[in-house]
Structure formats: structure tokens, C-alpha cells
Amino acid sequence: MRSLDPLDLYEIDDLLSDEERMIRDAVARFVDEKALPLIPKCFDEARFPAELIPEIADLGLLGSSLEGYGCAGLNATSYGLICQELERGDSGLRSFVSVQSSLCMYPIHAFGSEEQKERWLPEMAAGRVIGCFGLTEPHGGSDPSNMKTRARKDGDDWILNGAKMWITNGNIADIAIVWAQTDDGVQGFIVEKDFDGYEAREIHAKMSLRASITSELYFDNVRVPDANRLPNVKGLKGPLSCLNQARYGITWGPIGAATACLKEALDYCGERELFGRPVSATQSAQVKLADMARRITSAKLLSWRLGRLKDEGKLHPSQVSLAKWNNVRMALDIARECRDLLGGSGITLEYSAIRHALNLESVITYEGTETVHQLVIGRELTGHNAF
């Protein structure tokens, strides 16, 4: 009987096109050869490996699913596979690309003027302009309709006041896509880093996403020209549609993190001998490992189906919620269990399980907490909004 790939028991590879596999393998090689040699030390030192940005851009990973303006125009599954491979390296790396691509380039592409697209997108695809996305505020992230940041019209300009919290890339960003209440509903503004009254402060002492930059943004009477307002969207559907793009990618990312943990645990348990036999020959280890493979397999199938639905233009936000909930929970649990299987080694950065587990504590919180996604599904099932 033929033997199966332990990391692809259902041969989900066969569901991918040749191009999709090549894209995945190209990103995987970058992660293995360029990112993973740096990541554990960056995590230890709480430093984002900004030196990787030119190579990330050169590979075509920034705004990869957008058409034109120097972007690759890849399909949804390819974007998902990019997220998967980056997060096999580190959630911080994937977060950087998610924010740049889905939260910053996507809204400019979808809601921006032609001048805005031509000014920003090619530079952002090339990694020369970095973006961050300001929606969440200090008083809470799950209730964006209660937004406090306001933009007031003043002649041809807007005056922006307020604060944003938990902003990935904040301190390295050249521009911030900031969502603010106006008399016309929520609107998006491109705030440039040298605008007077704009300040980004890095959040320190994080125990998660340490190889990623997280900031607070402050707007004190920031004057923003109307030319920097995203003209083609009003209301919360603007920022929420960005989140839907990013969350789609986040359903794939944790598959990478979980796969890295399972592979490491399989290798470790196969080599570590206790009581005269490898740990992997014990029932307790096998039950755990088998259960991980089961959960990774179902997560992969969810994301694969989601990718096909997205390319067919049929993706429903509740479908994304189900997969974000399932896949991040799956990966967080697996990372914690792998940390346990590795024994004492599992608490060090020489192995990746604890780093992934700590990172996934953020991933389960950002872009809609697990509870928020459960309530989205609850509402879908019952018709009652229980938020």
C-alpha cells in the first residue's frame, strides 16, 4: 500500500492548480531560507525583520491579489497559500503582508480615486511605502459602529481627531488608512506620516506577535486634504469589506502555523526515546498527533472551499467567520499541545511551538474575536442579532 504524506493525508495538494502549487512552493522557499533563520531571534528581541521587506516585495507578495498597478493579480486560493506559508514562518510576518495587502492596498484599489491608486499602489507593491489600518479604538474593537474618531470638514480639508489602538505596522507606516465618523457616515482617509498632529507610539511589553510592530495612533487636529479621502465608499461597509479580505487570508495562515507545529512534534517524538522506545510509539502521543492531523485536514478543506467560493464571487462573510473561528482555534490548540509534547524543549525559541502558541493568542483576538465570529454564525442560524 502506498504511504501518505503525514502533512497532507487527504491529498489536498491535488485540489490545487500547478500555478497555485508553484506559488506556495516559492513562498515556502523564501520562508525557509530567508525568514526562518531570522524569526526566533527577532521574536526574542521583539523586533520586526524589516530587512525582509524588499525581498517580500520583490517576490510579489504585496497586494498580490489586486489587478494592475504593479500587482500580480493572483486568485484567492493563491493569496491564501501565501498567507499559509508566511504564517508557517511566523504570524507576525503574515500580519505584515495581510495589513499591507488586504487592509491598506485593497481599500485604495476598491474605494480610491484614480490619482490615489496611481500615487500609492505601485509604491506599496514595491514595499517602498508601508501602510497601516486604523479602525480599532482604545475603548474596544468589536463595536466599530460606536467609533469616536471624527473628521470635520474645514474648507477643502478635513480635521481629524481621535485615537486608534492595536495597529499593526503603525510605527513603520508611511501612510495610515484611518476610518472616522463624519456627518456623512464613516469615511476612510489616507493620513501621511508627516501630517502635523499625527503620532504613532509603539506598544511594548507584548508577549505575542513579538516579531511584529503594534502601535497606537493619535490624531490631534490633523489637517487632511480632501484628495486624501477615499471617495468611493461611505459607512462601515468600507472597513468591514477590508476586514473580510484580511480575515479570509487569516483562515489560511493558522494552517501554516499548525502544520509547522505538527511537523516539529512528529520529528521530535520520532527521535526522542523514553522507556526504550520513541515517544511516537506510545498511544498517548499518537492519539494527540492523529487528532492534530484530523483538525488540520478539516481546516485546509474549509479554506480551500472558501477560496473557490471567493473566486466565484459567492463568498459570504459568515462563511469567513466560520473558518476564521475554526482554523485559529484549531491552530492555537495544536500549538499548545505541541508545546506540551516537546517537554522542556517546548518552552524555548529553539522550537517553534511556543512562539506559534503565543502569536495565535493575538490571531484569535484580532480581526473579530472568536466570540464575535460565533455570534455571527449564531445570527446566521437563528436570525437574531445577539451582539
Place this chain on the structure above:
Amino acid sequence: MKILVTLKRVVDYNVRVRVKSDGSGVETDGVKMSINPFDEIALEEALRIKERGEAEEVIVASIGGDEVQQQLRTGLAMGADRAIQVSADGDVQPLTAARTFLKLVEKEEPGIVFLGKQAIDDDANQTGQMLAALWDRPQATFASKVELADGKATVAREVDSGLETIEVDLPAVLTSDLRLNEPRFVKLPEIMKAKRKPLETLSLEDLGVERAGGIEAVSYEPPPQRGGGKVVESVDELVSELKSKGLL
């Protein structure tokens, strides 16, 4: 000038190779396959030569079933202009490969045929040399540096005693060593463009290649497991241990 680069599909170098339980070969089901790393280096060098304006076209060729199209597409995504698949079932021995490439050489008339010095699956290290003999042209193998000028290639070769530099007249066969270059990363937009580049499929029969049958693989077995090490207390004990094993 055209450069013909040959790409062999092999088990990826990161994969821990497993022998099939019946000893008939190496497990390839569900195993990641890649371009032979030395061939990838050869392709990288050919692309750099073209980018310097010293060649006009880079053609990649591979022998095997339709699965080798994956490696050819990767070669196209790296930057090759077109690809040729020579379809063939089963084991292709070095002499068969050399005869096949000779037919492609007659068809394409390249100035350089660039191969990896060997494939990491069978480590034969024969195809390039055999091709040079069949073609009756010079060969410069184990290249770690290649410079072209005035219809000649100056090639630094990695040999046991260090580096040997030779000059060969083109057309010639070159084979790459590990330190020749570091192959580029495939860029995602190039993967999409590669879909539209031409890939021609021929067969051994179309080319009139006679298969060579000189080598028969009898059985495969994994290398023996390494025994445990031993900690010695002193240099004297180390010396006597080594002596007792006939190592000193």
C-alpha cells in the same frame, strides 16, 4: 546564441528519502519533487548570461512523464523563454539522456548546453560528459565561475586540489557545481506569465532515440543506522580506542 539547460525532476533535497518496503526503489508517492538543485544553478547561470546580453534565448528541457512539466514551468517562471518535454516512461539512464539531448542540440543548435554536474537522486555525474563525447564538442564540468568572450568560455572548475581554470571553444557542454551561483527566487507574477510561455512535447520515438539499457537496479536499501557514540575519559583512552579499531 541559444543556451539549452536540462532540468531533472528529483525528490526535493529537504525531504528525508525513504526506500520502498519491497526495496524496488525510493518512495515518491506524496513526496515533494523539485528541480535537481545543480540543474537549477545551471539555469540561473544561463539566465544571468542572457541578462548580460551574451545570449538571446534560454531553453529548458526535461525527459519524463507529464509530471516533469511542473519543473519546466518552474524553469519558465525563473525566466527561461521556452520549454521542451521529451516524454519517456520509466528509468532514463545517463546514456539515454545524453542521446536525447544530442537530438535536441541538433534541432536547436545552442552555443552552450548547461547541465547540473550530477542529479541528487542517482548521483551518476555522467550525462554532461557523455553528451560532450557524442556531440564531439569540448566540455567544462564542475563550473564554479563562467565567463564568455570571443566565442570561448573561461571556466573555473572545482577539482580536488582547488580551482582549475580552462578555456573551451563554443559550442560546448558546461556542468555546474554548487558554488557557481545562488539561484533566484521565483517571483509570483512570473509564475502567471510562465503559463503563457511555449512548452513543446516530443517523445523519444519522435527524436529517434535508442534507449540505453546498460544499468539494472537490483535492489535499494537504506543506509545502516548509526550506532551510538561513546564518551571517553581521557586522551589516552581515545587513542587506544582508535587503535583497537584500526583507525590509528
